[in-house]
Amino acid sequence: MSQPSKSELAILKILWAETPLSAREIQEKVGPKMDWSFSTTRTTLSRMCDKALLKQSSKHGVRVFSPCESKARTLSGVMREFFATVLEIDGPLPTAAFHDSKVLTEDEWLELDDLLNGGDNDD
Template sequence: MKPTLPTAAELAILRVLWDRGPCTVRDVHEAVYADTDIGYTSSLKIMQNMLAKGLVTRSEDARQHVYAAAVSERPTLNRLVRGWMDSAFAGSSLALAMQALDARPVAPEELAQLKAMIRKLEGKS
């Protein structure tokens, strides 16, 4: 059974786990919610829900519970993007990309990466 797609809050937590590897709830809470009014127990509850949904695993060997991502980054993000493409952009990769580029300014480094990706894709044709 495939895990459900993460919510925005769950995705923020997964990003921490993907970047840092296994973490305690405290570590994740400080990384995601340090400058907010969100409490530690809210982070704990979200992570417990993520465990039930199959998005994370939990090690109970240590005194503190340590959580790790149970889903890989790229397939998870691809599933999210495909869902957005289908629901908001009638399945169009171009419409999604154009909207993303229009939504906020693109840094020169990112523009160079986009151009390299386009050249790579053109080479596959």
């Protein structure tokens, strides 16, 4: 799985909360925060589909987007890369620090901990 950039993570956070969404709906949510034009949002969505971060489908004749992977699986890849390349941690990863995150539900945190430390390391 390709690692998402900061701007791609902003889109993924929106789609993890509410999916599927059209490009226009995503623009309404992310455009003002990121100071993006609609064409920038569409370009980013296209790039994310090429990187297999998003998948496209059609809903009532409108192209909509959904994440390819769960929030926990995507974040485990981001965290694993950060811990390995920046902090040079090879062993168990300190997921307890993220237990009180407002971004993760209890179930998502448990999935993330399992992905990082449980043995499913096929990132």
